[in-house]
Amino acid sequence: MTDGAIEISPVTEADLPELNRLTNDPIVSRYLDLVPPVSLGRTLDFFRYMRQEEGVWLAIRVDGSIAGTVGLIPGDPWSRLGHSASLFVYLDTPWWGRGLASQGIRACIAEARYRGIVRLEVLVVDENERSRRLFLRNGFQVEGVRRCGFRGDDRYHDLVGLALVLDTAFVTPRPHRRD
Numbered sequence: 001m002t003d004g005a006i007e008i009s010p011v012t013e014a015d016l017p018e019l020n021r022l023t024n025d026p027i028v029s030r031y032l033d034l035v036p037p038v039s040l041g042r043t044l045d046f047f048r049y050m051r052q053e054e055g056v057w058l059a060i061r062v063d064g065s066i067a068g069t070v071g072l073i074p075g076d077p078w079s080r081l082g083h084s085a086s087l088f089v090y091l092d093t094p095w096w097g098r099g100l101a102s103q104g105i106r107a108c109i110a111e112a113r114y115r116g117i118v119r120l121e122v123l124v125v126d127e128n129e130r131s132r133r134l135f136l137r138n139g140f141q142v143e144g145v146r147r148c149g150f151r152g153d154d155r156y157h158d159l160v161g162l163a164l165v166l167d168t169a170f171v172t173p174r175p176h177r178r179d
Contacts, residue, residue: 004063006100008107011050011057011069016043018066019059027093031125033150056111060091060104067095070104072112072120083118089134096130105138109166118167125150126158140164 011019020043022028024036034042050057056072068091075081087108089101112120122140124131136142140162149159 006103007061007064008058008070008104009061011047011059011071013044013047015059015066016040016047019043019069022066022068022090022092025092028090030152031128031131031150032090055085056108058104058107060095060100062095062100067092067100068104070101070108072108072117074115074117083116085112085117085120087120087122101134102138105134109138109164113166118165120164120166122162123149123159124162125152126160132160132162135162135164138164 017040020038020040023032023034023038023043026036029036029038047057049055050071050073053074055074058070059066060068060070068089070087070089072085072087075084075086087105089104089108091101109120120140122135123146124135126145132142141164143161143163146159146161148156150157
């Protein structure tokens with residue numbers, strides 16, 4: 001854990017330069033879907049997109065400084081996928097292993113419940129064990145693999161799909177098949 005005061009609050013336009021720096025950090029960006037260098041203009045476009053689509057983009061702050069970010073990208077509310085949202089989280093490396101990502105995920109889960117979102121989804125690069133364990137600890141379950149779904153610097157990687165169903169009233173039990 002951390003000794004500083006932790007605050008999880010909406011990203012503001014003033015936060016964008018620091019979040020852009022974080023997005024371009026070689027260690028952090030290794031498993032992000034964006035290919036660096038990511039311009040500040042592109043970060044601003046994402047900020048506007050999240051506002052337009054009523055997404056959730058939160059800054060994780062320690063003693064007022066940005067340690068990372070977490071967010072929900074909602075599904076199209078006019079489609080049959082509108083009950084779902086994609087979740088993302090990334091932290092500056094000095095803050096890894098201190099429980100901040102879990103706090104951010106819990107904040108997103110609470111916001112998703114408030115909004116009536118039933119399902120949260122995340123894709124994790126297969127070799128990113130740290131992220132996979134993070135999501136499993138927070139209640140997500142592995143649902144499948146997208147073979148060669150991520151283009152890394154050196155080769156293609158599989159993506160592990162994980163999901164968390166927030167309202168089990170919508171879950172239809174499936175019979176277990178014996179192979």
